[in-house]
Amino acid sequence: MENAEILQRMCFVREDQRYNDAFSVRDILAVAPAFYPTWSSEVADRLTERFRLPMRTRSKKLSRGQRSALAITIALASRAAYTFLDEPYLGLDASSRAIFYEELVGEYAVHPRTVILSTHLIDEAAALMEEVLILDEGRIVLQTGVEEASRGSFIVRGREAEVRTLVADRDILTERRLGGLLSVTVRGELREDDHELAEELRLSLESASLQDFVAALGIHSLDRATDRPETLEKAS
Amino acid sequence: MTYIRRSLRLYLANRSWALYTPLYILGIMTMFSVIIAGIIGISVGYPLPDDIVQNMRYNGGALYAPPGFLFSVGVLAMNRNFSMALAFGSTRRDLWLGTSIGFLITSTLVGLGSLVFLALERATDHWFIGARAFDVQFLAEGDLVRTFTTMFLLAILSLYAGAFFGTVFRAFGTVWTAVSAILVTLALLGVIALAVWQSSLTSELWDSLGAWLLLNIAAVLALLAAAGSYAVNRRAVV
Known part of the structure; x- marks a missing residue:
């Protein structure tokens, strides 16, 4: 009614x-x-x-x-x-x-x-938001402030072996490979010694934008739903 | 009432569409009738001779001209206005009630417009040459009540028929709109078959009611179309 x-x-x-x-x-x-x-x-x-x-x-x-x-x-x-x-x-x-x-x-x-x-233009609209709530098939997978969400993930780029050393025990959302180079989006905040280790391993380390983070969460969820061992990017 | 008035304003937002065009159609139909009579007069002379005038008494232009446009008004009112009204926070019920008041206004205007054209036709001795558009046999040749009632019912039946099919399309899609059109046609053919089968009863009714029998049937059909559009409207989705 x-x-x-x-x-x-x-x-x-x-x-x-x-x-x-x-x-x-x-x-x-x-x-x-x-x-x-x-x-x-x-x-x-x-x-x-x-x-x-x-x-x-x-x-x-x-x-x-x-x-x-x-x-x-x-x-x-x-x-x-x-x-x-x-x-x-x-x-x-x-x-x-x-x-x-x-x-x-x-x-x-x-x-x-x-x-x-x-x-879909998340970064453009991010300035308007105070809180981010991400839904995946009706389930809340993230609810936090915009700044916390931006700090909640980072991207590591470099040679595959070195990247794997840095992200060994981290929560990896997505991986993208280009030749011998690997780009990994990781969920979680940077640790104190991460920058030092990245410099030593000659890795690029940067915060993920909100859009990168949301996209990575979406891909991660899709991969789990289809039970794929590798990410979509990795396959490409 | 405030909520219903909003939907009425939505229906009347385009005055040309809801109010003026039906009257233009009556006017254009009259103009064409006069032009055709004028063309006939070129060869037979003016005023038109009696046999031509007798034929013009069966001019059905007023019957055929308005329904097509009014049917489309009914479709759009319940289909496209539906999306707008719901986007603007209206309920389905208020949309239907407000639009129904709009249909009554349009139909009344068609009825009154027909009376005005009839009055002009008679005042000008049938447009000076014996041309007839409203002073015709199926409108009881100048009977004001019959003219108004016939044109009013014709208009409201067309509007609600359009509203019914427009709502069916909104609620169930193209296939069911076609199916419902087929079912309605079959039902009407069934009624005609019944009338033919029971011809003695039909004759009795025709003798006692005359043309009012057809008007009563039109009124019943309009009520059925209205009830159908109301019922389906409750299930329609954007």
Whole structure:
């Protein structure tokens, strides 16, 4: 049973959101305020201008980027208590994505609310996040702060024998081999003497970005699910 | 009521689509009827002779012109508006109720628009040349109640039929939409077969009710389509 009172506090414009073919952008933005008592025309006007949304164009004629810009405009202007952003940047160029991040942070600062954002550009969105929660097939595999997550893994590169010496007793997430060189993503924090040992073994040692870490966790999980002894990268 | 009003506003967001175009269609149908009568008059003279005028009394343009467009309005209202309404936090029930009020408004407008065209037709002595679009046999030749009721029912049946198939498509996909269209057609053919089989009863009903028999059938079909779209709408997913 749907609850109208609760649902009106939600805004969930999907990545592949369909609109009425007969509606122009202007029609859609004219009707959306009826659904949200908290709607901000100021935000909607500002975003349509910044994204240069063509107001008279029918929804079916919009490009991928314009559809994303329209979804972002509706989601932020709605000021809904629970705002879902489903891959909001698809088709947007770098400057439009920067506008989106800037407006999202600005709106959140003025009108705090719960924003659930699904994204594949993890590093780009990392600056927006305070806490990271990684789900794998419905199970929480990691829940921690962004900084802790970034410190929670590192990448070792170099000749295979030396790399294996350094990571011998570590939790290896993925391995990637290129000729005689090996690149290993390791879960866990660097130890005090790791840098010294890496220098001695002529290894490159660097923190993994959040995206590298999440990707490595995903590959690790896939390998376990398919019961493969080697990682996907290793096979290639 | 606030929640239902939101869905009504969604339905009416594009006025041209929900309100004006059905009236344009009635106007264009009238214009074509007059032009065709005018072309006939080039060879037989004006005003049109009696035998031509008698033939024009059977002009079915008002019956054929609006349903196609209104069917598509019904499909889009329950299909594309469905995705929008749910994205904006509406419930399925509120969408259906708000859209139904919109359907009533559109159908009433079609009925009233038909009365206006009928009045103009009569005031101009059938567009000055004897052309007929609304003062015709199946609309009881100028009977205001029959004209309004027939055009209203035609409109609301078309809208709900579109809404039903649009909702079936949303809930079950292409295959089941085709299956439901086949089943509905078979059911209608079954009713016709029943009417032919029980021809004496059908004749009795026709004698007592006349054209109102067809209007009652249209009303029942509209109610069935409305009930079907409501029931299926509860299962539709984005």
